[in-house]
Ligand SMILES: [Zn+2]
């Protein structure tokens with residue numbers, strides 16, 4: 001199929017993609033349960049013959065489109081993914097379709113991802129007679145810290161058994177409101193970081209603030225740990241390998257004249273390799289314990305694992321660049337020089353299936369994109385005119401893989 005036909009089909013679908021996006025935007029859902037969003041998706045695809053799979057762990061669903069042609073050897077199925085969940089925050093836009101639910105907002109653009117995926121499904125369903133093999137459309141809840149993709153994998157919705165192996169390739173898009181309009185960006189290797197949380201509890205012995213010598217004060221130790229953690233990052237890791245440790249919480253005390261028993265220091269650790277991930281976990285516990293010991297207190301470090309590193313397959317990135325250029329010309333693709341230290345749970349899929357996530361710039365056309373609010377801003381804004389390009393890119397990546405594989 002000619003790629004120009006995909007763009008034309010996506011433009012024809014633009015009103016539907018936009019109205020679905022706005023309906024999802026107005027009624028955001030959080031976490032692993034997004035039943036109303038899934039109902040909107042299913043209604044939008046109601047007239048299309050798709051095979052639906054749902055699991056028990058969350059409201060994730062996979063819809064499979066079966067092409068009319070037999071699959072090519074070694075590339076029977078490809079997966080496209082869109083996430084459905086929003087963030088627990090108040091929206092501060094004045095959009096007519098702004099969130100109707102206080103404390104919830106689609107500030108990460110997952111409303112647009114879902115709408116573009118529905119658009120891709122409609123584009124591809126209309127070309128079913130040209131499709132060799134199958135396409136899985138993965139509608140996923142719980143991306144914002146809830147491990148929704150992992151639950152869907154564990155439920156077997158993506159395959160992974162003899163009867164239904166995992167797909168041969170997987171692709172996803174993430175919008176970027178502070179990136180040039182309509183441009184697709186990607187990179188081979190690490191694209192986004194592993195994100196893990198730490199909570200260090202410093203244990204001393206409280207008492208009267210005027211008599212610290214009769215107490216074991218945990219507060220100076222906690223303050224020293226904050227500094228020691230930064231020294232650990234700069235002194236114990238190669239400067240060329242990105243490691244970010246950010247202390248985001250310090251809790252201690254209840255009154256100006258009481259030394260507390262405990263102090264808590266908590267934050268996030270971002271790494272780009274499994275090796276550095278394990279190393280930072282071990283070192284932060286060691287640094288906390290040793291620093292605490294120097295102050296005569298003890299420290300316990302608890303680590304909660306977040307998402308793994310999002311690693312894009314070089315072949316999938318080459319494929320995405322080719323498709324983007326065919327759809328939008330040479331300027332439609334940009335090689336990203338660096339990973340970003342945010343995290344993404346599509347990483348669970350990419351641990352098992354070769355593929356890639358790409359970023360789609362949605363800054364308003366003609367505006368200074370670098371000055372636009374980023375994702376997770378309460379004022380985040382999407383130029384919806386970029387959404388057909390996203391839907392066409394997803395559809396194009398699926399077709400390119402089924403037709404030509406990684407060549
Ligand atoms: Zn997000």
Ligand SMILES: [Zn+2]
Nearest residue numbers: 108110143174
């Ligand atoms: Zn997101």
